[in-house]
Amino acid sequence: MVAKKAKQKFKNRALIALALTCILGFGVGGFGVFNAAVIHGEEYKYKAKSQQLSDITVMARRGSIYDSNMNVLAKSADAWTVFIDPSEIKNEETREIVAKGLSEILEVDYDSVYEKCGREKYSYIRIKRKVEYDKKTELEAFIKANKGLHRIIGFEDDVIRYYPYGNFASTVLGFTADDDVGRSGLEVHYNDVLTGTYGRYITAKNARQFLMSSDYDSYYAATQGASLGLTMDQVIQYYLDSALEQAVVDHGATYGYGIVMETKTGAILAMSTKPDFDANNPYKINNEKVLEEIDAIEDEDEKNAAIAAARYGQWRNRTITDSYEPGSVFKCITAAAALEENVVTTDEMFYCSGSYQVKDRMYHCFRREGHGREDFVTAMKNSCNPIFIEIAQRLGPKTFYKYFDAFGLTEPTGIDLPGESIPKANVTYYTANRFTAVSLASCSFGQSFQLSPIQVINAINAIANNGKLMQPYIVNAIYDETGNKILQTKPTIKRQVISEHTADQVTYLMEQVVKSGTARNGYVAGYRVAGKTGTSEKLPDKTYNISSFCGFAPADDPQITVLIVVDEPKSGAYTGGAVAAPVAAEVIQQTMQYLNVEPQYTEEELAKLDMKAPQLVGSTVAQATKDAKAIGYNVKVIGEGETVLNQTPVAKQVIPKNGIIVLYTDSKSETKKVKVPNLCGLSISDASRVARDAGINIKVSGCTRGTVVSYRQSIATDTEVAMGSIITVSFKTEVNVQD
Ligand SMILES: [Zn+2]
Known part of the structure; x- marks a missing residue:
């Protein structure tokens, strides 16, 4: 807020601006006054323009949030607030043009814009916030194409917060409210660090100069916010998120939560609560079941209370x-x-x-x-x-x-x-x-x-x-x-x-x-x-x-x-x-x-271990078959050729010892397709047999000791896959796992 390089002249002007904005009733208290243009003041009451000073906030870019490998998890980008000066709309024709253009480009309600265009006593009415670059460009073209619109439609700097992966770690990252202030998670805990210092510029020109003007009198640069580098690793977070999400579905659970910590440091590598929410759209209730319950409520107050509770509920990082x-x-x-x-x-x-x-x-x-x-x-x-x-x-x-x-x-x-x-x-x-x-x-x-x-x-x-x-x-x-x-x-x-x-x-x-x-x-x-x-x-x-x-x-x-x-x-x-x-x-x-x-x-464990498929491409069919069988694989030859041109699985892919390798010997033969069988609810040997009969390979994962049963397969039943493809099948035991 305090500009180091401000010259005395500007200070004086700033004081006048401050005084005027107070008189005009834009706010009381320092912060409210300085940020009147953006933070407050949905509508400025029109006053004699020739006497008015514009005091406009220069938005500071909020810092980013990165994972441990500097992948972006949250980022701010430039955006704009679009406003109009209805006092400049002199006739019905212009009013209609403005309402039509704005409503179409910004995808807002025509009637609402049309009504705002009619408030001729006002010089500032906000139409839409967080308008992105492409829309702004479109709007600029529209302004250029219609004479006089540059006096009616204006832009102010704004920012928009992006979470490139939506739901990803949303209960940890949190989100920002429309005023760019952290609302939950890291966004609120580190709000002071992430938030920069707003700049401002003050001009004695009338309000119609808008923000595109470089003809200002006093400019105080904004300081950008600092960025956070997390200990969270995007890949490990993904593993945890996926496993928990699946567990919630598999067990019809209300929630699943989990944490992965680096043992020697206490650093959090992953932290997840499922279900969570889309940080780009945090007010949308993500839980279908909750949404149905809310829809069933008839009383309006009760419904609103339920919506608020559901939002708070989905924003919570239940691990803490x-x-x-x-x-x-x-x-x-x-x-x-x-x-x-x-x-x-x-x-x-x-x-x-x-x-x-x-x-x-x-x-x-x-x-x-x-x-x-x-x-x-x-x-x-x-x-x-x-x-x-x-x-x-x-x-x-x-x-x-x-x-x-x-x-x-x-x-x-x-x-x-x-x-x-x-x-x-x-x-x-x-x-x-x-x-x-x-x-x-x-x-x-x-x-x-x-x-x-x-x-x-x-x-x-x-x-x-x-x-x-x-x-x-x-x-x-x-x-x-x-x-x-x-x-x-x-x-x-x-x-x-x-x-x-x-x-x-x-x-x-x-x-x-x-x-x-x-x-x-x-x-x-x-x-x-x-x-x-x-x-x-x-x-x-x-x-x-x-x-x-x-x-x-x-x-x-x-x-x-x-x-x-x-x-x-x-x-x-x-x-x-x-x-x-x-x-x-x-x-x-x-x-x-x-x-x-x-x-x-x-x-x-070694006795049960899978092996890497050998390289058989280039060998004669006879030799390849002999080599594969020698190390325990079943072989299926497709085509009439004498040399192996292709194989599934490819060399070095890990497959079980008694798995199947498909050899293609003819450039004309199409990839042989098979349907994935149901591999759940089986013992390891039964699952292996079913897989072999279907012409696919299984990779065994999870508990393999004692009486185990498969409970998940990486590719769904009846999916068409290339013969010889590898499906991961997870096993667990239901014996002696009480408590
Ligand atoms: Zn006991």
């Missing part, structure tokens, strides 16, 4: 604003505290009878008949409640609370995003002196207190990160308008919560849970995943469940920590192990590959 009972994921924290305090060892033997009495309250293991004798590792694998009640009692309320607090669960994480839920002592969690034997028991396995998803992942991340609790963050750097870095976020260790040794022990426990416990659907071949599942009742009415998985990989040198929460699954399956763990496996597998983390296969 919502809280839930974490359920058995919390057993990792109880185990960490107990191991650190030496009240338990991993090989200590326990006995689960199926229930555990605390005072007058009977707690049950989800396995009513009990797990019998089991060591602590097995109790963790079985997610056995009675054992955790027992070890929480050994810790006692004071020590239990000490770790609850140390893991950051009594405070917001302080992530640089707005609206983080604030834990409340003895409302959302118990303080040491308020625990009863009963509440301590239910807290030991993650019930009767609430945490936000960001708190949960940050606490589990401390286990992955050798016991160090990090400060989570999403803005990595801030850049000025010329691209110079003006701020670099440094990872911050909040504190050492448990020793490295204890962290290693809990990691070992969590790895066993994924290998052969309730989180086996979180298994990813080649990457040692450590994790824990959780299933809790959704508060307040406990009709539905919240299914979750939190874990990290690779267990021996964690790179990423992942939390997946599926809110109110209604597909029948409802446990974290059945619902959330497969989603996490998908995200972990894709992210590990993307991050080029070298897979380390076990002997067992």
